Amino acid sequence: MRSDEEQLESLKEWWSKNGKSLIAGVVVAVAGVGGWKAWESHQISKAESASQLYSELSQIVMNGTGESRDQQADALIARLTGDFSKSVYADYARLFAARLAVERDELDQAQSHLRAALDSTRVEAIELVARLRLARILNSQERVDEALSLLSVPNAGGFTAEFEALRGDLLMSKGDALQAREAYQKALEASRAAGESAPLVEMKLDSLAIHGDA
Numbered sequence: 001m002r003s004d005e006e007q008l009e010s011l012k013e014w015w016s017k018n019g020k021s022l023i024a025g026v027v028v029a030v031a032g033v034g035g036w037k038a039w040e041s042h043q044i045s046k047a048e049s050a051s052q053l054y055s056e057l058s059q060i061v062m063n064g065t066g067e068s069r070d071q072q073a074d075a076l077i078a079r080l081t082g083d084f085s086k087s088v089y090a091d092y093a094r095l096f097a098a099r100l101a102v103e104r105d106e107l108d109q110a111q112s113h114l115r116a117a118l119d120s121t122r123v124e125a126i127e128l129v130a131r132l133r134l135a136r137i138l139n140s141q142e143r144v145d146e147a148l149s150l151l152s153v154p155n156a157g158g159f160t161a162e163f164e165a166l167r168g169d170l171l172m173s174k175g176d177a178l179q180a181r182e183a184y185q186k187a188l189e190a191s192r193a194a195g196e197s198a199p200l201v202e203m204k205l206d207s208l209a210i211h212g213d214a
Contacts, residue, residue: 050084054092061096073100081116091121098133107137128159135166144170161190165201172204181208 057076060069073096080093094117101110114134121127131150138147148170156163164187171180184205191198 047087050080050087050089053080053084054089057093057096061100070100070104073097085120088121088123088126091117091123091126094120095126095129095133098130102137107141111137124157128153128156128163132159132162132166135170139166139170139173142173144173158194161187161194161196161198161201163187164190165198168201168204177208181205184208 053076057073057080060072060076064072077093077097080087081090081097084090094113098110098113098117101107101113111134114130114137117130118127118134121130131153135147135150138144138150148167151163151167151170153163164183168180168183168187171177171183184201187201188198188205191201
């Protein structure tokens with residue numbers, strides 16, 4: 001067994017060889033923790049800023065009127081889609097931008113905003129809303145096949161009734177009454193499953209039945 005003096009000398013030798021690297025490692029580790037906390041704090045701050053801007057945008061769009069409303073909304077949309085382009089608030093801002101464009105009858109611009117939302121979002125609900133609204137615009141422009149392709153999703157979830165009702169309208173415009181009836185039936189079933197009524201869809205189904213297409 002080594003004496004206390006030998007153990008002390010061994011420790012001194014080890015520290016001489018490894019002490020600096022050990023201290024450096026500790027410093028790096030501490031700096032890493034500090035850096036992560038700073039980054040995390042920055043991300044939280046950004047999210048809070050984006051949330052505040054979106055709240056302002058929502059209030060202006062819902063409660064404002066006229067050209068002043070549009071100017072304020074456009075400025076907030078530009079900030080959200082520019083400074084916070086990867087956030088969910090930017091996706092919502094694009095939906096608002098499309099809505100405002102439709103109100104101004106600027107359908108091409110509305111399409112551009114909705115396609116941007118489709119390209120950027122990672123949120124399924126936002127994607128479905130963008131698809132539905134874009135399909136409605138295309139329908140108004142008689143671009144039926146493009147609209148139908150947008151509605152071709154494996155599962156529209158809570159938007160199934162709206163997807164199928166619009167699909168029925170599109171198919172009817174193509175003269176495909178049989179498939180339109182199937183779509184309307186799915187829309188009606190989805191509405192009932194959600195505890196909602198769908199009188200317009202029921203009227204369309206009744207009309208098809210009267211004309212012998214049921």
